[in-house]
Amino acid sequence: MQNIAPDARTRYRERLSPSLWLLVTVALAGPMVALIFVPVGSTIALIVGAAVSALLVIAFIFFTPVVSVDGQVLRAGRAHIETRHLGRPTALTDEDARQARGPGLPARGWHLIRGGVDGVVVVPNIDPDDPVDTWTISSRTPDRLAAAITASQA
Numbered sequence: 721m722q723n724i725a726p727d728a729r730t731r732y733r734e735r736l737s738p739s740l741w742l743l744v745t746v747a748l749a750g751p752m753v754a755l756i757f758v759p760v761g762s763t764i765a766l767i768v769g770a771a772v773s774a775l776l777v778i779a780f781i782f783f784t785p786v787v788s789v790d791g792q793v794l795r796a797g798r799a800h801i802e803t804r805h806l807g808r809p810t811a812l813t814d815e816d817a818r819q820a821r822g823p824g825l826p827a828r829g830w831h832l833i834r835g836g837v838d839g840v841v842v843v844p845n846i847d848p849d850d851p852v853d854t855w856t857i858s859s860r861t862p863d864r865l866a867a868a869i870t871a872s873q874a
Contacts, residue, residue, distance in 0.1 A: 732868030733788040736858055738780050739836040746780055747773040785832060787857055789868040794843070796832040796857045803872045806855070807844035811862035814838070820856060829854040841865045 738746075754769025785797035792803050812820050817840040821833055830852050833840070839862035843855045859865045 729791065731789040731791075731872055732865055733786065734859060734861065734865070735784055735786050736832075736834045736837055736860075737784045738834075742836065743777050743780060746776045749773065749776055785834075787832065787859060787865065789865070789872050792872050794855070794869060794872075796830070796855065799830055799832070801845070801847075801850075801855070803869055805845060805847035805850065806869060806873070807846045809841050809843040809866040809869045811859075811866040812840045812842060813862060817862075821858075825856060826854050828852060829856055831855075832857045834858045841869070843869060 750769040750771075750773025752769075753772045754765040757765035757768050786795065787797075788795045789803070793800050794803055794806065817838055820840045820842055825831065828851060830845075833856065837858040837860055839859045841855075841857045841859050841862045843857070843866075845852050845854060857865065
């Protein structure tokens with residue numbers, strides 16, 4: 721008997737987590753909040769400040785978008801599209817990625833761009849019924865993401 725189930729394995733998964741410097745900056749909100757509670761008591765201020773720092777760092781990590789290729793579906797944050805509706809992906813780094821994120825960013829495209837992530841994958845949308853022209857997705861390993869999209873199209 722032949723297995724006719726679709727290939728649903730995860731080919732690529734990346735969490736676009738914030739940089740260490742952003743997490744340190746966010747954690748500095750805790751001591752600022754602690755200063756507000758010093759008149760109430762130094763112990764309470766210390767506890768509230770530490771709790772605020774921990775909650776903010778956890779929230780920043782937990783709510784970061786995930787880019788994945790599961791079976792024949794590309795997921796970029798909350799959006800998803802079947803890879804059969806996509807053209808050939810282009811992995812960009814350095815100056816080409818800066819151009820794609822800035823002046824070359826199409827107005828009618830889907831964008832998932834994160835600061836601190838240098839690489840970008842640009843994928844044309846070939847579905848004539850979809851108003852989105854391209855998908856521009858930040859990635860720390862754009863060559864692997866492009867290869868996973870191409871592999872899922874085969």
